[in-house]
Amino acid sequence: MSSSSTTTTTTRLLMLKASDGVTFEVEEAVATKLGAINNMVEEEGSEDLICLPNVNGKFLGMVLEWCKKHANNNTNSDKGNDEVNKWWDKEFVMDLDQNTLYHLLMAADYLSGTELVDLLTEKVASMIRGKKVEEIRETFKIKSDFLPGQEEEIRKKNSWAFE
Amino acid sequence: MEINLSDDLIREILLRLPRRSLARFKSVSKPWLTTISSPYFIKQYDTMNLSSFFSFVHVDHENDNNGFQQKQQLYSLRTALGTPRFCPEIKKIVTVDSSNGLILYGAAVDLKERFGTYHSFFVTNPQTDQCRFLPPSPHSVSLDQPLPRYVEITTGFGFDHSSDSPHYVVAEIVPMDPFELEIYSYNSVTSAWTCNRANLRLLFNELEDNLNLNLNLISIPRFKLISGSVFFHGKLHWVTSNGDVFVFCHKKKLCSLIQGPLVSKMTYNQSRNMKGTKIARLGESRQRLVIVALDVGMENDSFTFSSWSLEDYNKGKWVCDYWVDVGSFDNIVTKQPKYLEVVAISPLDPRILCLNLGFALYLYNAKTKEVQLLHQYKHVNVYEYWQSYCHHVVPRSPPYIDPHLYLDVLSRERTCAKPIEKFWVRNGFISMTNACYRTTTS
Numbered sequence: 162m163s164s165s166s167t168t169t170t171t172t173r174l175l176m177l178k179a180s181d182g183v184t185f186e187v188e189e190a191v192a193t194k195l196g197a198i199n200n201m202v203e204e205e206g207s208e209d210l211i212c213l214p215n216v217n218g219k220f221l222g223m224v225l226e227w228c229k230k231h232a233n234n235n236t237n238s239d240k241g242n243d244e245v246n247k248w249w250d251k252e253f254v255m256d257l258d259q260n261t262l263y264h265l266l267m268a269a270d271y272l273s274g275t276e277l278v279d280l281l282t283e284k285v286a287s288m289i290r291g292k293k294v295e296e297i298r299e300t301f302k303i304k305s306d307f308l309p310g311q312e313e314e315i316r317k318k319n320s321w322a323f324e
Numbered sequence: 325m326e327i328n329l330s331d332d333l334i335r336e337i338l339l340r341l342p343r344r345s346l347a348r349f350k351s352v353s354k355p356w357l358t359t360i361s362s363p364y365f366i367k368q369y370d371t372m373n374l375s376s377f378f379s380f381v382h383v384d385h386e387n388d389n390n391g392f393q394q395k396q397q398l399y400s401l402r403t404a405l406g407t408p409r410f411c412p413e414i415k416k417i418v419t420v421d422s423s424n425g426l427i428l429y430g431a432a433v434d435l436k437e438r439f440g441t442y443h444s445f446f447v448t449n450p451q452t453d454q455c456r457f458l459p460p461s462p463h464s465v466s467l468d469q470p471l472p473r474y475v476e477i478t479t480g481f482g483f484d485h486s487s488d489s490p491h492y493v494v495a496e497i498v499p500m501d502p503f504e505l506e507i508y509s510y511n512s513v514t515s516a517w518t519c520n521r522a523n524l525r526l527l528f529n530e531l532e533d534n535l536n537l538n539l540n541l542i543s544i545p546r547f548k549l550i551s552g553s554v555f556f557h558g559k560l561h562w563v564t565s566n567g568d569v570f571v572f573c574h575k576k577k578l579c580s581l582i583q584g585p586l587v588s589k590m591t592y593n594q595s596r597n598m599k600g601t602k603i604a605r606l607g608e609s610r611q612r613l614v615i616v617a618l619d620v621g622m623e624n625d626s627f628t629f630s631s632w633s634l635e636d637y638n639k640g641k642w643v644c645d646y647w648v649d650v651g652s653f654d655n656i657v658t659k660q661p662k663y664l665e666v667v668a669i670s671p672l673d674p675r676i677l678c679l680n681l682g683f684a685l686y687l688y689n690a691k692t693k694e695v696q697l698l699h700q701y702k703h704v705n706v707y708e709y710w711q712s713y714c715h716h717v718v719p720r721s722p723p724y725i726d727p728h729l730y731l732d733v734l735s736r737e738r739t740c741a742k743p744i745e746k747f748w749v750r751n752g753f754i755s756m757t758n759a760c761y762r763t764t765t766s
Contacts, residue, residue, distance in 0.1 A: 263327045270333055278336065286340035297352050301334070302327065306354045315351045322347035 175202070176210040177225070183218030185225055194228040196273030213272070220261075220268040227253060227277055254284040259300070262288075335359060339369055421481035423555045425449065426492060428481040445494055445510075461496050461508045461517050476548065478562060480572065482555025489513060493574045495560055497549055509574050522579040531568075531581045534640075554606050556613055557637065563606040563615055569634075585615060585632035585642030607669030609633070614645070614674045616666055626651060629690045631674045645674050648690045 173189040175198070192211075193199040201211055213221060230249055257265065262284060269277040289297060298305065305312060316323060329337075338346065338360060346369075350357045359365055420428040427448050445458040480495040495509040503524040510517045524547055548565040555561075560572045567584035603618040613634040620627055627650040632642040663682035670676035675690040678698065687696040 260327070263329065266333060267327075267329065270330065278333075282333065282336040283340055285337045289337070290341050290345045292345075294348060294351050297349060301329065301352075303353050303356070305352070307351070312351050315357065319347035319350055322344045 174209070177221060178210060178212045179216050179218035179221045180214050181218045183221070185218075185221060187225055187229070188232075191225065191228045191232045194232055194274065194276075195224070196275060198272065200273075215271050216268045217264070220264050223261075223265055224268050224272060224274060224277065228274070231276070250280050254280060257284070259288070331355070331359075335365070338365070420445070420479050421553060423481050423483040423492070426481075426483045428479070428494060430479070447492060447494075456512075458494060458510055459515075459517065461494075461510065462519060478549040478551050478553075480553030480555075480560040480562060482553065482558075482560050482574075484555070484558055493555075493560065495553075495572055495574065497562075497570075497572075499547070502547065505579070507572060507577075507579065509572070509577070511574060518577070520577045520579075527579060527581045531583055550604055550606070552606060554608050554613060556608055561606060561613060563604050565604075567604060567615065567617070569606065569613065569615075582634070582637075582640045585634075585644070601664075603664065603666060605666035605669065607671075607674070609669050609671055609674040613637070614669050615642075616669055616674065616677060618664070618666060620664070629677070631669075631690070633674065646690060648693075650690075650693065 174186050175189055175192050177185045177187060177192065177198070179185070189202065193202060198211060216224075230253075231246060254262070262281065266278065266281040266285065269281060289300065292300070297303070307315075334356075338349070338356075341349070346360050350360050418430045420430045422428065429446050429448065431444055431446065444460050446455055447458065448455045476499065478497040480497070481492070483492040484490060491512045493509060493511050495507055498506045498508065500506050500521075505522040505524065507520045507522060508517050509520070549562040549570055550565060551562070553560045553562050558573070558575070560574065561582075562570045563584070564570050564581075569582040569584060571580045571582060572578075573580075601620050603620070605616045607614045607616065610633070614631060616629065616631045618627060618629050628648065629650060630647045631645040633645055635641045635643040663680070665680040666677055667680045667685065668678040670678075677688045677690065679686045679688050684700045685698040687698050688694075
């Protein structure tokens with residue numbers, strides 16, 4: 162049970178600069194939901210401009226949108242928060258196309274947004290659970306590195322999973 | 325931009341997949357095979373997906389034009405573990421019990437043209453969707469002459485996965501007269517049902533002799549078993565309506581009683597309408613048998629949870645874990661429940677309970693009095709009081725058997741991965757005849 166006695170002091174604003182030069186102005190409380198930014202803030206202290214050379218503006222924007230929602234929901238009343246967050250998370254991942262999803266996941270991972278990574282990996286898992294081996298290879302750009310015969314052997318051992 | 329997920333991310337994704345997908349994805353590439361097969365991954369996967377208590381099976385009933393259809397779903401804390409697939413001939417599926425990762429279902433199998441409708445048990449391994457039908461138990465071979473309604477049959481299920489010869493056992497306890505029970509038990513090693521009788525007078529006398537007590541059998545209310553068996557120390561256990569524990573050892577075909585801890589010899593129920601009821605549930609927690617009792621006040625205004633652990637199994641020594649006065653349920657859940665049942669007790673802490681309130685499953689912590697919604701039923705209807713869910717008891721380790729091998733190691737029976745109906749028609753009836761022949765009455 163988090164006792165949220167939020168004494169709202171003057172909210173500090175951070176500038177986040179994405180790889181393509183797009184900048185976002187966000188409250189510190191929102192941005193620090195991301196582990197990576199939290200670390201930077203704690204280490205560098207006074208620096209208000211944070212450069213994120215590995216994240217594209219489009220996906221940084223989406224990650225921040227998620228952070229904002231969760232930060233807002235958490236400061237609201239205590240009860241029913243989980244429900245609201247869950248519902249909102251569902252909406253958030255509902256219409257993501259595959260490409261966006263994977264890039265967003267990479268961005269969230271890079272920024273150490275653990276909760277968001279959980280949400281997105283769950284979504285990816287639900288999308289690939291029924292896929293064929295060949296489809297997986299295509300999705301993740303993986304080449305089979307098995308020796309001839311090896312793959313058949315493994316398939317045979319796990320034949321129940323192919324029925 | 326290239327999609328290039330790190331190994332860590334791939335791992336996180338794999339951890340959230342059902343076993344079936346994992347087994348398939350072993351053949352994606354060598355790194356994937358290594359990841360999925362590594363003991364560390366397996367351990368992490370099990371703690372994440374099977375760690376619980378939070379895991380349960382729920383049969384969702386959905387009406388449609390053809391009568392009613394069912395959707396079964398296995399839920400756990402993080403992921404829906406999968407939807408068991410059953411052939412359309414199987415109707416009215418109810419989850420009966422679960423033990424060490426296997427689930428026992430009861431069903432009516434409708435093979436109208438050929439055989440009519442049969443009641444049957446089947447065991448599934450939710451990790452693999454494998455399914456084994458049991459031959460009908462001898463007393464239910466013919467559904468044309470069903471048992472009289474007032475006969476309350478209690479079922480038990482145990483999967484002994486840790487012994488040298490893993491096997492499961494299903495038992496049905498049928499009361500014959502107030503002091504006589506018939507016990508039908510099925511063992512997956514012999515693939516046959518056997519019948520034994522137990523005389524309650526003798527059992528109580530035995531108990532009296534052991535304890536130097538005079539239990540005064542007449543004063544004991546009608547003997548009744550509360551469903552929901554616990555497989556413990558290789559034996560099946562049920563709590564009786566007077567709070568004792570009834571034990572059936574399927575290896576020796578012996579029954580015995582352990583005197584219960586409940587102070588007053590009240591009549592305990594499994595559940596039902598709330599006012600003034602006394603509800604008991606047998607479970608296993610911290611490697612001990614545990615009885616959790618719930619007393620409901622006459623005006624539905626007070627609830628008292630109490631829990632006892634069987635500290636010394638052989639001496640029958642119980643220790644009270646807690647006694648909590650909950651007060652009214654109003655401040656816990658918004659909707660006043662008309663129905664209450666303790667579904668499961670956490671294997672790690674007897675204070676953590678899973679409650680069925682008729683419209684949803686809740687997790688209840690008797691220490692902090694916190695309540696957490698686990699699962700809201702989609703369809704609350706006439707089947708509200710039906711036992712359509714059960715706690716999915718997770719496999720224990722060590723020794724560790726890969727859960728997808730559970731059914732394979734059990735017996736030399738033919739594996740029935742999917743074509744259930746074929747198995748049923750081809751083998752089921754053959755087994756059924758065998759079962760009748762092999763039935764012995766002692």
